[in-house]
Amino acid sequence: MSFDDTPAELLAPELESETELAFEGALRPSSLAEFVGQVKVRGQLQLLLTAATMQGRTPDHILFAGPPGLGKTTLAMIVAHEGNRPLRMASGPAIQHAGDLAAVLSSLVPGEVLFIDEIHRMARSAEEMLYLAMEDFRIDIMVGKGAGATSVPLELAPFTLVGATTRAGLLPNPLRDRFGFTAHLEFYGDEELERVLSRAAALLGLDIDKAAIAEIAGRCRGTPRIANRLLRRVRDYALVYSTGTGTADVHAVRAALELYDVDALGLDRLDRAVMEIILSRFDGGPVGLNTLAVSVGEEAETIEAVVEPFLVRIGLLTRTPRGRVATAAAWQHFGMQPAAARSMQDDL
Numbered sequence: 001m002s003f004d005d006t007p008a009e010l011l012a013p014e015l016e017s018e019t020e021l022a023f024e025g026a027l028r029p030s031s032l033a034e035f036v037g038q039v040k041v042r043g044q045l046q047l048l049l050t051a052a053t054m055q056g057r058t059p060d061h062i063l064f065a066g067p068p069g070l071g072k073t074t075l076a077m078i079v080a081h082e083g084n085r086p087l088r089m090a091s092g093p094a095i096q097h098a099g100d101l102a103a104v105l106s107s108l109v110p111g112e113v114l115f116i117d118e119i120h121r122m123a124r125s126a127e128e129m130l131y132l133a134m135e136d137f138r139i140d141i142m143v144g145k146g147a148g149a150t151s152v153p154l155e156l157a158p159f160t161l162v163g164a165t166t167r168a169g170l171l172p173n174p175l176r177d178r179f180g181f182t183a184h185l186e187f188y189g190d191e192e193l194e195r196v197l198s199r200a201a202a203l204l205g206l207d208i209d210k211a212a213i214a215e216i217a218g219r220c221r222g223t224p225r226i227a228n229r230l231l232r233r234v235r236d237y238a239l240v241y242s243t244g245t246g247t248a249d250v251h252a253v254r255a256a257l258e259l260y261d262v263d264a265l266g267l268d269r270l271d272r273a274v275m276e277i278i279l280s281r282f283d284g285g286p287v288g289l290n291t292l293a294v295s296v297g298e299e300a301e302t303i304e305a306v307v308e309p310f311l312v313r314i315g316l317l318t319r320t321p322r323g324r325v326a327t328a329a330a331w332q333h334f335g336m337q338p339a340a341a342r343s344m345q346d347d348l
Contacts, residue, residue, distance in 0.1 A: 027200055027203065027228055028073075028074045028077060029074060029078065030077070030078065030081050031078060031081065031082060032045060032046050032078055032082065035071065035074065035075070035078065036188075036192055036195045036196050036199070036224075037071070037188045037189075037192040037195075037196070037224070038070070038071065038075075038183075038185055038186065041075075041183040041184075041185060044181065044183065045062075045075070045078075045079070045181070045183065048060060048062070048180075048181055049079065049082050049083060052083070053083060057158075058111050058158045058159060058160045059079065059083065059160045059180075060160070060179070060180025060181055061134055061160060061161040061162070061163075061178060061179045061180050061181075062076075062079065062160065062161070062162045062163070062179060062180070062181050062182075062183065063119075063162075063163045063164075063165070063168075063171075063176065063179040063181070063182045063183070064076065064162070064163070064164045064165075064183050064185060065164075065165050065166075065168040065182060065183070065184050065185065066166070066184055066185030066186065067166060067185075067187070067223070067309065068166055068223075068225070069223040069224060069225030069226060070185040070186075070187070070188070070223060070224065070225075071185065071224060072117075072164035072185060073115070073117060073164065075162075075183075076089075076113070076115040076162040076164065077115075079113055079160065079162055080113040080115075083111075083113075085111050085112060085113050085160070086109060086111075086112045086113070087112070087113045087115060088104065088108060088112055088113070088114045088115065089115045089117070090104055090114065090115065090116050090117070091116070091117050091118060092116055092117060092118040092119045092120060092121035092122040093118060093121045093122075095116070095122045095123060095126045096122075096123045096126075097123060097125065097126065098123070098125040098126050098128075098129045100123075100126065101122070101126040101129055101130065101133075102129065102139055102141060102154075105129075105133055105139060105156055105159075106139075106154060106156065108156065108157050108159045109157055110157040110158055110159075111157075111158065111159070111160075112157070112159050112160075113159070113160045113162055114159055114160070114161050114162065115162045115163075115164070116161065116162070116163050116164070117164045118164065118165060118166070119163035119164060119165050119171070119175075120165045120166075120167050120168070120170040120171050127172060127175055130161075130175065130178075131174055131175065131178060133156060133161075134161055134178045134179075135178060137155065137156040137157070137158055137159070138153055138154060138155050138156055139153075139154050139156065140152070140153055140154070141153075141154055161179075163179065166305070167305075168182075168184075187221075187222030187223065187313070188222045188223065188224060189222070190214070190217045190218060193216075193217035193220060193222070193224065193227050194210075194213050194214060194217045196224045196227055196228070197213045197216055197217060197227050197228075197231055198213060200227075200228050200231050201213070201231060204231070204232070204235055206231070206234075206235045206238065206248060207247045207248065208234070208238075208247075208248040208249075208253075209248075209249055209250070211249070211250045212234070212248050212249050212250045212252065212253045215250050215253045215254065215257075216230050216231060216234065216253055216257075218264070218266070219257060219262050219263070219264065219265070219266040220266060221266045221310050222313075226266075230257065230260075230262065233256055233257070233260055234248050234252065234253050234256045234257070235248070236256075237252055237255065237256035237259065238252050238256075241255075265314060265316075265333065266310070266314075270296070270298065270302075270306075270307055271307055271310065271311060272334075273296045274292065274296055274303065274307050274311070275311065275316060275317070275326065275330055275334060276334065277292065277295045277296055278292070278317070278324060278325075278326045278330075279326055279330065279331065279334055279336050280336070281295065283338060284325060284326040284330075284331070284338055285320075285323055285324050285325035285326055286320055286322040286323030286324060286325050287323045287324050287325075288323045288324075289303060289304060289323070289324070291323075292323075292324060308324070315327055315329050316329055316330040316333065317330065
């Protein structure tokens with residue numbers, strides 16, 4: 001059966017998937033002028049790219065560091081697009097041997113941009129190969145084994161390496177020092193997030209007012225990726241419960257986010273589970289990381305890398321040498337009191 005003869009009901013999921021992928025691509029700005037937020041980084045990056053174009057050379061190697069969802073991958077795509085250069089994308093966890101990296105580097109064309117996401121998770125042997133590649137655009141390949149092994153130099157085409165990391169402290173100093181420009185991405189303010197959401201709503205064809213956009217912006221943890229995800233859930237809610245009109249007001253936003261367990265501060269189910277364990281079971285702490293992870297049924301790394309940074313940033317949790325401790329703001333937000341305060345009230 002040909003594609004033209006395929007029943008419409010079988011084509012629907014495929015067409016829907018293509019639509020969603022097209023939307024994801026449309027959400028990513030293609031130029032620095034379209035990119036919202038990170039004003040200082042955008043200015044620095046614009047200068048670096050413009051100078052490289054004027055001098056007819058490849059831009060310096062670039063490292064983007066910061067929490068997930070702030071636009072590191074998007075900026076890497078913009079670096080390639082602004083210079084009209086091809087882009088090669090790779091992932092640090094997938095490069096587990098020097099040979100994996102050598103295969104990628106040897107196939108680059110002149111001026112190509114190589115983007116390595118989570119670059120701090122590359123194998124150590126690959127990192128050491130990258131030192132020479134970044135500085136001299138060549139690598140040394142070992143041929144043979146044992147006493148008869150020889151090193152054969154392989155010249156590489158000039159390229160720009162763009163690395164992205166959520167854990168800049170895990171990068172070895174020799175690798176970090178070889179980047180000509182390191183950009184530290186910051187969390188977004190509410191005004192910037194409202195601009196991100198307004199643009200995404202227009203692409204979605206969602207009729208949403210300013211108050212509703214502000215409500216979403218206040219709950220997305222300063223992260224554009226989360227903002228776009230919540231907006232799509234609000235779109236779905238408005239489509240289902242607004243008689244198919246797809247109109248979203250502040251009441252629809254609150255109802256949708258309540259349905260998906262996102263509260264007024266942006267806390268989700270796991271955030272609240274962590275805080276409630278600390279407050280109710282351990283009377284505010286201190287609680288060790290491993291004890292906390294076992295109590296909520298999650299990996300310690302997930303708690304440390306995903307949950308804690310946000311809770312610390314908004315002032316609900318502090319880290320001490322003895323463990324995690326809830327703040328007074330946490331007790332107030334969850335409407336609870338420490339055991340000492342409850343005991344004092346009982347005595348009165």
